[in-house]
Amino acid sequence: MTPPVTVLDLANVSKSFGALKVTDDVSFSVPKGQALGIIGPNGAGKSTLFNLITGNILADTGRVTFLDQDVTRTPAMTRVRMGVGRSFQIPQPFEGLTVFENLLTAAAFGQAKREAEVEAECAQILADTELLRRANDLAGSLSLLDRKRLEMARAMATGPELLLLDEIAGGLTEGECQALVATIQALHAKGTTIIWIEHVLHALTSVVERLLVLDFGKVIGIGAPDQIMASREVREIYLGLEV
Amino acid sequence: MQVTVTTRTRASTVAGFVALGLIALGLILPAFASRSLIQDLFFILTMLTLAQLWNLIAGYGGMVSVGQQAFVGIGAYAMFAGVILWGWDPVPAILLGGVAAFLLAIPMAFFAFRLQGAYFAIGTWVIAEVTRLVIAQWKTLGGGTGTSLPREATSDIIGVATIAELFGLRDAAARDVLAYWLALALAVGTMAAIYALLRSRNGLALTALRDNDNAARSVGVDAGRLKWLVFLAAAAMTGLVGALIYMQTARISPDAAFSVTSWTAYVIFIVVIGGIGRLEGPIVGVLVFWGLQTAFSDYGSWYLLALGLIAIAVMLFAPRGLWGLFASRTGIALFPVQRRLVTSGLVTGQPNTQREEVT
Numbered sequence: 242m243t244p245p246v247t248v249l250d251l252a253n254v255s256k257s258f259g260a261l262k263v264t265d266d267v268s269f270s271v272p273k274g275q276a277l278g279i280i281g282p283n284g285a286g287k288s289t290l291f292n293l294i295t296g297n298i299l300a301d302t303g304r305v306t307f308l309d310q311d312v313t314r315t316p317a318m319t320r321v322r323m324g325v326g327r328s329f330q331i332p333q334p335f336e337g338l339t340v341f342e343n344l345l346t347a348a349a350f351g352q353a354k355r356e357a358e359v360e361a362e363c364a365q366i367l368a369d370t371e372l373l374r375r376a377n378d379l380a381g382s383l384s385l386l387d388r389k390r391l392e393m394a395r396a397m398a399t400g401p402e403l404l405l406l407d408e409i410a411g412g413l414t415e416g417e418c419q420a421l422v423a424t425i426q427a428l429h430a431k432g433t434t435i436i437w438i439e440h441v442l443h444a445l446t447s448v449v450e451r452l453l454v455l456d457f458g459k460v461i462g463i464g465a466p467d468q469i470m471a472s473r474e475v476r477e478i479y480l481g482l483e484v
Numbered sequence: 485m486q487v488t489v490t491t492r493t494r495a496s497t498v499a500g501f502v503a504l505g506l507i508a509l510g511l512i513l514p515a516f517a518s519r520s521l522i523q524d525l526f527f528i529l530t531m532l533t534l535a536q537l538w539n540l541i542a543g544y545g546g547m548v549s550v551g552q553q554a555f556v557g558i559g560a561y562a563m564f565a566g567v568i569l570w571g572w573d574p575v576p577a578i579l580l581g582g583v584a585a586f587l588l589a590i591p592m593a594f595f596a597f598r599l600q601g602a603y604f605a606i607g608t609w610v611i612a613e614v615t616r617l618v619i620a621q622w623k624t625l626g627g628g629t630g631t632s633l634p635r636e637a638t639s640d641i642i643g644v645a646t647i648a649e650l651f652g653l654r655d656a657a658a659r660d661v662l663a664y665w666l667a668l669a670l671a672v673g674t675m676a677a678i679y680a681l682l683r684s685r686n687g688l689a690l691t692a693l694r695d696n697d698n699a700a701r702s703v704g705v706d707a708g709r710l711k712w713l714v715f716l717a718a719a720a721m722t723g724l725v726g727a728l729i730y731m732q733t734a735r736i737s738p739d740a741a742f743s744v745t746s747w748t749a750y751v752i753f754i755v756v757i758g759g760i761g762r763l764e765g766p767i768v769g770v771l772v773f774w775g776l777q778t779a780f781s782d783y784g785s786w787y788l789l790a791l792g793l794i795a796i797a798v799m800l801f802a803p804r805g806l807w808g809l810f811a812s813r814t815g816i817a818l819f820p821v822q823r824r825l826v827t828s829g830l831v832t833g834q835p836n837t838q839r840e841e842v843t
Contacts, residue, residue, distance in 0.1 A: 295702065321704035333699035335692040337761070341489075341825040346688040350704035356489075356685055356823075364487045364827055376825045399703050 247309070248273050248403050248434045254293060254303030256458075263289045265458035267303070271403070276435040278445040278466070281455035282478065287438045288330060290455065291405055294436070295327045296320040308402065321351050326401025330408045330438075332388035336381030340372055340391055343380050344398040351399025363398055370394040370424055386417045393424070403434045410441040418444050446470075454478070488826040491683065499818035510668050514651060514661040522657075522664045526732060528774050529667035533674045533725050534747065535754040535766035537718045540678050542752075543761035544687075545714045546694035548601070550748050551608030552722055554592065554615045555585035557742035559723030560730035561619055567637045569624065574633065575642045578666070578727040585723020588615065589716050597711060609744065616742035630737025638734050663732040670728065674721055679763060682821040686710060694761075745788075753791055757798050759805025763819040768807045 250270040256263055263286040271277050281287050292298035293305065296317035305313045312320055321327075335343050344366060348359035367373040370390045375383060380391060389409055396404055406425070410418045422444050429435055429448060439445040445466075446452075452469040454462040456478045462469050469475055514522060534552065541547045559581030566577030592611050599607045620628040641659060648658035681687050692700040693707050701707050726747070730736050740746070750773065758769025776794075780787045802809040811817060 297698070297702065317701050318704055318706055321702060327702055329699065329702075333696045335695040335699065337691050337695050338688065339822060339824075342688055342823055343692075345823060346692045346700075346705070347703035349685045350689060350706075353704070356688075360489050360825075361485070361487045364485060364825055367825075368485070373827065376827075377822075395699075395703060 246272055250306040252304045254300045254305060256289060256293060256298060256301050263458045264293060267460050269453060269460060269463055271434060271436060273434055274432050275451060276429050276449040278449035278452045279438045279455060280452060285455040286458040287455055288407060291407055294405060295325055321399050322353055324402030326396040326399040327405040328392035328396045328407055328409055332392045334380035334388060334391050338380060339377050340380050341376040343391060343395050347395045347398040366394050366397050386413055406437040408438055408440060410439055410444045422447055486828045489823050491820050491823055493817060493820050495816045495818055496820050507672055519657045519660060522660050526664045526667050528770055529671040530725050530729050531754060532766055532770045533671045534722060534751045535770055536674050536678055537722050538751045539755045539760060539766050541714055541718045544690045544694060545711060547715060548605045549608040550605045551612035553742050553744050553747035554588060554612035555719045555722035556726030556747040558588045558615060559585045559726030560736055560741045561625060563727035563731060564625055564736055567633055573642050574637060574731045578724055578731060581727025582720045582724040586716055586720040589719030593712060593715050612742060616738050620738040628738060633734040666728055670725060679819055687821060753795050756795055757805055759807035762807060764807045765805050
């Protein structure tokens with residue numbers, strides 16, 4: 242059997258909160274191994290779109306397909322086990338557990354394995370994300386950068402086929418940001434499919450092959466980053482340029 | 485990279501031996517201890533078990549129930565029903581208490597799990613009160629005024645005659661010894677089971693769930709299933725303890741058996757004073773509580789006021805309890821659950837080429 246070429250496919254997905262349509266007829270698909278960036282002004286519905294993909298929110302209409310399986314009504318927990326890993330915009334570590342235990346939990350449950358089977362893998366992810374020195378510290382004691390790293394490391398530990406990163410570079414210094422980008426690039430080079438929401442554009446464009454622009458819940462552009470950034474509509478809406 | 489994961493500490497090895505020694509001492513204690521000491525230990529052991537169970541659901545599971553008295557009460561009443569209505573021996577009838585509490589926990593969880601935080605606490609309390617009111621209508625078990633275990637049932641409880649003969653005790657004292665041994669077994673069994681749970685994969689999930697429900701679900705933790713599991717298991721065990729307590733007193737009333745003060749407020753006090761979210765906490769807490777109770781309970785309401793003030797003081801100045809304070813100063817954990825990662829030959833940032841060497 243050949244592996245599915247399309248990892249994720251959204252077809253006419255919509256979601257409303259009351260009268261507010263936060264996701265409006267969104268369709269796109271992500272081929273295996275691609276890194277897709279999502280940009281858009283605040284309130285454009287980026288995080289909601291993420292939640293629809295992870296299953297934290299269920300779509301009103303439309304269809305979400307992951308690895309050729311319809312997951313539109315599948316709960317978040319099951320989607321993680323299928324291979325949808327995510328980080329949160331505001332880091333949400335398990336503060337009472339150590340950094341290593343945070344990963345153990347994610348790996349043991351995300352991959353439905355015994356602890357002993359994932360210990361080495363977790364240690365390796367900690368090494369890759371430069372968290373090994375903090376492995377036995379409580380997650381609640383971490384700095385912002387380390388919390389962001391932990392967000393990503395924990396998502397990686399679930400063994401994702403598709404990794405969703407939500408503003409992972411926000412709030413970091415330039416140096417910290419570069420370190421994080423290097424980690425993401427390394428991960429991408431290994432073949433992990435990535436969808437990344439980010440305001441820090443240069444970080445985003447140094448990794449992704451394709452950009453999707455969201456405004457008022459609608460997709461207003463999708464394509465190669467330079468092409469998208471050159472588009473007049475995008476510049477108007479997203480960058481707020483006077484035309 | 486070689487990877488080892490350990491939870492053991494030197495203190496925990498020592499604690500393991502001390503625990504075994506204490507259990508052995510506890511088993512042979514009735515041979516030379518006074519009846520009042522046995523009764524005090526019965527009180528300490530049953531309160532310790534209740535506190536460990538509450539600590540499990542609240543301290544680890546994040547479910548702050550104020551309705552645990554429902555399980556004590558229903559467990560005790562089920563035991564009485566077994567003895568009075570169906571002629572069971574009180575000891576096997578204790579098991580009925582566990583079953584009844586388990587069955588009550590199902591609808592209770594069904595409703596209470598829809599509520600969060602303070603609403604969950606109040607919801608469980610309300611359900612416990614409703615249960616008390618319903619049980620008070622059970623006329624054959626004494627209704628609102630309660631009833632006693634019949635003399636013929638208490639006089640020939642399984643094992644009592646043997647114990648009386650073995651230690652040369654009167655029947656009443658032998659009953660206390662039997663109850664004490666059962667309390668010891670429940671306390672040790674409960675703590676061993678909780679410790680095993682915390683050391684397992686589900687222990688991680690439970691803590692993760694308490695710290696961040698949303699994130700726990702996002703890494704694949706089946707939050708609903710785990711909460712049900714822990715809540716039901718704790719309820720069944722609480723029911724057993726309730727049945728045992730009332731087998732020992734041999735007299736029951738709805739107000740006493742469903743008392744929020746005796747079976748939940750004191751229990752919360754014990755856990756908070758000792759240290760919530762750690763196994764050592766309730767042990768320290770129950771000793772402090774027993775000391776206070778012995779010394780000051782004659783002062784009535786003043787005693788209760790003092791307990792409240794002490795609880796407030798501990799929450800303000802040592803929010804992780806007396807054991808928490810001690811542990812944070814010394815780093816000692818008698819029952820460690822933390823998985824510590826030890827790596828060697830590590831090159832940070834390099835891909836792992838020696839995964840097969842993992843120990």
